[in-house]
Amino acid sequence: MKIIRKKLVLFVLIFLLHVMTVPWFFFSTKLESITGFPYWAFYSLCSTFIYAVCIFYFLQKYWAISESDTTLEK
Amino acid sequence: MITSPLLDQTGIIVLFIYLFSLIGIGLIGRFSKKEDSLGDFYLAGRGMGGAVLFLTLYATQYSGNTMIGFSGRAYREGFTALVTITFMCAIIGLYFIYAPKLHNLSKKHNFITLGDFIYYRFQSVHLTLLISIISIIALGNYILTNLKAIGYILEGSTGGQVSFVNAIIILSLIMVIYETLGGMRSVAWTDMLQGVLLLFGVVAIFFIINKEYGGIHSISSKLQITHPHFWAPPDWSEKRLWLSTILIVSIGVSVYPHAIQRIYSARNASTLRKSLQIMIFMPFFTTLFMVIVGIVGASIIQNLDRINSEQISILLLVDLAEKIPNIFWLLVMFLAAAIAAIMSTIDSALLAISSIVTKDLYYKIKPKSSQKKLLFIGKVISWMIMSIAVLMAINLPQTIWQLFQIKLELLCQIAPAIFLGVHIKSINSKSILLGIYTGTIIALGIMIGNWIGIPLPTKPLGFHAGLWGLTFNIIVIFGFNRYGHKILDVSN
Numbered sequence: 001m002k003i004i005r006k007k008l009v010l011f012v013l014i015f016l017l018h019v020m021t022v023p024w025f026f027f028s029t030k031l032e033s034i035t036g037f038p039y040w041a042f043y044s045l046c047s048t049f050i051y052a053v054c055i056f057y058f059l060q061k062y063w064a065i066s067e068s069d070t071t072l073e074k
Numbered sequence: 075m076i077t078s079p080l081l082d083q084t085g086i087i088v089l090f091i092y093l094f095s096l097i098g099i100g101l102i103g104r105f106s107k108k109e110d111s112l113g114d115f116y117l118a119g120r121g122m123g124g125a126v127l128f129l130t131l132y133a134t135q136y137s138g139n140t141m142i143g144f145s146g147r148a149y150r151e152g153f154t155a156l157v158t159i160t161f162m163c164a165i166i167g168l169y170f171i172y173a174p175k176l177h178n179l180s181k182k183h184n185f186i187t188l189g190d191f192i193y194y195r196f197q198s199v200h201l202t203l204l205i206s207i208i209s210i211i212a213l214g215n216y217i218l219t220n221l222k223a224i225g226y227i228l229e230g231s232t233g234g235q236v237s238f239v240n241a242i243i244i245l246s247l248i249m250v251i252y253e254t255l256g257g258m259r260s261v262a263w264t265d266m267l268q269g270v271l272l273l274f275g276v277v278a279i280f281f282i283i284n285k286e287y288g289g290i291h292s293i294s295s296k297l298q299i300t301h302p303h304f305w306a307p308p309d310w311s312e313k314r315l316w317l318s319t320i321l322i323v324s325i326g327v328s329v330y331p332h333a334i335q336r337i338y339s340a341r342n343a344s345t346l347r348k349s350l351q352i353m354i355f356m357p358f359f360t361t362l363f364m365v366i367v368g369i370v371g372a373s374i375i376q377n378l379d380r381i382n383s384e385q386i387s388i389l390l391l392v393d394l395a396e397k398i399p400n401i402f403w404l405l406v407m408f409l410a411a412a413i414a415a416i417m418s419t420i421d422s423a424l425l426a427i428s429s430i431v432t433k434d435l436y437y438k439i440k441p442k443s444s445q446k447k448l449l450f451i452g453k454v455i456s457w458m459i460m461s462i463a464v465l466m467a468i469n470l471p472q473t474i475w476q477l478f479q480i481k482l483e484l485l486c487q488i489a490p491a492i493f494l495g496v497h498i499k500s501i502n503s504k505s506i507l508l509g510i511y512t513g514t515i516i517a518l519g520i521m522i523g524n525w526i527g528i529p530l531p532t533k534p535l536g537f538h539a540g541l542w543g544l545t546f547n548i549i550v551i552f553g554f555n556r557y558g559h560k561i562l563d564v565s566n
Binding site for chain 2: 056
């Protein structure tokens with residue numbers, strides 16, 4: 001049961017991380033930039049990098065959970 | 075627009091030496107075969123090591139679109155092209171969901187094709203055939219569009235010395251020869267060479283363009299004057315489209331049958347895990363570099379239309395070659411890398427189609443065929459498919475091409491069979507079948523309806539037709555799985 005819950009949490013987390021890479025909360029059209037990128041583009045790049053680091057970690061730490069022969073249902 | 079040849083005689087000779095050397099690698103693959111079996115031919119004996127697996131995954135996943143399309147998109151749209159980096163990463167995130175278990179199952183049950191898993195899991199010939207046919211259509215699309223692209227690149231770079239038709243015929247012959255010589259072993263080894271070339275090509279063009287024109291930081295003030303719209307964040311509908319793009323590309327690409335065959339081919343789980351761990355960061359060294367090249371290009375060369383903007387990387391290199399003659403080698407390398415990226419995609423798709431037709435269709439009709447006979451059939455099928463693809467790539471009218479723009483919309487519909495099939499035991503074949511039919515009809519209905527003039531947006535509420543199809547697909551799967559027996563009881 002614990003493995004099933006972990007599996008579900010991991011898969012939902014991956015979906016949420018997908019959603020968070022979209023620059024939802026940027027509206028300003030000011031010509032400001034960080035290292036040449038507009039703020040919203042810099043956010044998208046950084047959040048994608050965070051996504052990549054998380055997946056790297058999941059692959060390292062939770063491979064066995066994704067591989068496990070449990071079914072996602074009661 | 076580039077009208078003069080990009081390569082001189084020496085450049086063309088170097089390019090063709092590289093191309094014909096791929097047949098040599100194919101021969102080495104043939105001499106390395108361990109036995110006459112489908113597993114050895116289509117999955118390299120299921121013993122692919124870390125470096126080969128990573129490079130073949132890399133070369134297969136990054137096609138000509140990376141070299142040409144992504145920088146062109148960045149030239150036109152600016153920073154919103156950064157979505158390409160996210161979806162290339164997201165594909166690996168989705169592998170994490172199903173690849174560990176699928177790899178494990180493939181080792182236990184000797185899967186060769188995606189159809190093998192589907193039949194093992196759902197015990198339904200109907201479902202296996204349906205998914206095989208969808209896979210063939212999607213892969214055929216991939217081969218056709220990439221063949222056309224490679225024809226244009228070679229014709230353009232040689233200034234017409236190699237015509238569009240001849241380019242397609244020569245390159246297809248090279249690919250089908252090395253593919254039928256050694257199967258996955260030859261394809262993976264040529265992918266290694268092509269992957270290294272692709273990576274070097276992208277990194278080299280990125281650093282040289284950054285050094286000569288200044289990086290994104292130094293050109294941003296100029297861009298703010300010439301392209302202020304690049305700084306505007308996407309509005310709400312564009313944000314929905316951004317999410318939709320990430321989802322449809324990552325879901326569709328993650329279930330490509332040739333990518334699944336590489337999951338089967340891995341020597342062990344550790345090899346596969348390490349390859350995916352490197353792959354997750356490759357968009358930052360490949361896609362991001364090409365997007366930055368496109369954005370830098372927008373500040374250097376302006377007012378290109380859509381078609382010419384696809385050549386922005388080459389135009390920058392030509393511009394540089396006029397200033398610095400020694401940089402000419404980079405042009406040869408870039409073109410070789412672009413051709414390599416496309417070839418590595420086509421050969422993998424061709425191998426996957428050949429295995430699907432042989433194992434999922436022919437073997438179902440003639441189950442008593444020996445491994446040797448199946449191998450022979452598989453090779454004949456590769457030649458037949460390539461011949462048909464070449465004929466279509468050369469002759470197909472442009473109006474029919476839009477029918478082929480639907481591969482991701484279609485592939486999305488088979489994703490639940492893999493993702494849910496791997497993790498939820500109670501999902502049955504009837505639910506998946508009904509889901510796929512519903513999803514496909516909705517996705518195609520929206521797209522084709524729009525093409526024939528029905529007042530229907532291609533992306534209702536900013537989401538791709540394939541995602542609408544997928545949503546209903548999943549609703550039908552869970553609904554029928556839960557209440558299907560009651561519905562059938564009532565109807566009986």
